[in-house]
Amino acid sequence: MKRGRSIVRPLMLSLIGALVVVWLGAIGLSIVVMREEFDEIFDSALKEASERLLVIVSEEMHPDVLSAAESGRVFSSTGRRQYIVYQVRHADGHLIYRSKDAPEQPFDVPLKVGFRDTGKYRVFTAATSDEKLFLQAADDFGHRREAVMESAATMLWPLVMLIPVSLLVVWLIARRAMTPINALRTSISERDDGNLSPVETETLPNELRPIASSVNLLLQRLRSALDAEREFTANSAHELRTPIAGALAQTQRLLAELPDGSLKARTRNIEAALTKLGRISEKLLQLARADAGLGAKETKTDLLKVLDLIVFDFQRSAETSNQIDYIVAPSASLIRNVDIDAFGIVMRNLIENATIHGEPNGPIKVWVDEDSAIRVISNGPAVAEADLAAFKQRFHRGDAKRKGAGLGLPIADKIVRQMGGTLQLHSPVPGNDQGFEARIILPG
Structure with missing residues (x-):
């Protein structure tokens, strides 16, 4: 058996679908905003780290910076992953020092103060006041993307929990909203030829009142039609009783006077037909009383x-x-x-x-x-x-x-x-x- 269409199911799916779309749109917008904010934060941290490292290098606070015998010497005191890598270069571009995770080749950016981008890094170049020594600190773009994706995933997890909770909440709200509709449906289903009273409309919402009014108008027309039918049936049966009884009496009298033969047999058939007609008229009267309600x-x-x-x-x-x-x-x-x-x-x-x-x-x-x-x-x-x-x-x-x-x-x-x-x-x-x-x- 084919199931009928439901109002609640499409309503729930539409509301949940709209909620998911709005949530995903909000996440997408948040990702754009977060990416811009993260870029500002990372750029600020990158610039600050470059300037502080440059001060250390320029004041010869680290013994290996200017006295290193090997060009491009690597310095690192920890095995942990570094999010900011840096290189120290002479004005001629020669690499004299780099951090552990920094590339061995100089960054492919000019020795000019400011931010530059390569295919993999966001690079900030800082220079001493005499521009003889340059420090270039770089941040991997993958770190920034990872931060954005982790933030987006953090916002997606509530959505996974929100969908079933929203389904339950929407179902409860829809069920409560459907209560007047169910009450109207029950009230209409109770109407039949024995109960044609009007459907109550005062407590119904404004959206359902026109439906109830139309049903009441239809019930009024049906009641008028049934009343006319019952009245016709009762009047017809009542009016037929007397002539049928008279005709039956005359037929029975005629039977008593007729001699046996074909004519008397035909008269008996007439008597049987009148008896059946009288029984039908009696049944019609009973039917009219039953339709009137008793x-x-x-x-x-x-x-x-x-x-x-x-x-x-x-x-x-x-x-x-x-x-x-x-x-x-x-x-x-x-x-x-x-x-x-x-x-x-x-x-x-x-x-x-x-x-x-x-x-x-x-x-x-x-x-x-x-x-x-x-x-x-x-x-x-x-x-x-x-x-x-x-x-x-x-x-x-x-x-x-x-x-x-x-x-x-x-x-x-x-x-x-x-x-x-x-x-x-x-x-x-x-x-x-x-x-x-x-x-x-x-x-x-």
């Missing part, structure tokens, strides 16, 4: 007494007198905050569905078990699992040849959900290889 109420009612009356009515009926098997577990209790009319509609639809779609004249078991779940079980071939969910859709019938209208289970499911319960469909019946079971579980 089910839960504030006061508790003992639904077992209601169920007793409903089952007794079916047991007295000539069509189902020998089919209903009613069992109530001793520990069962059905005291619920449920409207008794709504509960009666649900149970009548479930039992009627069992008589219509179950095995003809087969037993129908109405069972309230120990867990207070209400189970209506009928015999018959097992139904494919894929078809069970479709039974809760309006006008869907498992067998088109049966006389049902395809509204019983959808009406029952809708009202049970309004009660806060669930309607479960099982086929085959658990523990058996055939049959159909409708199970109602109502909250206590």
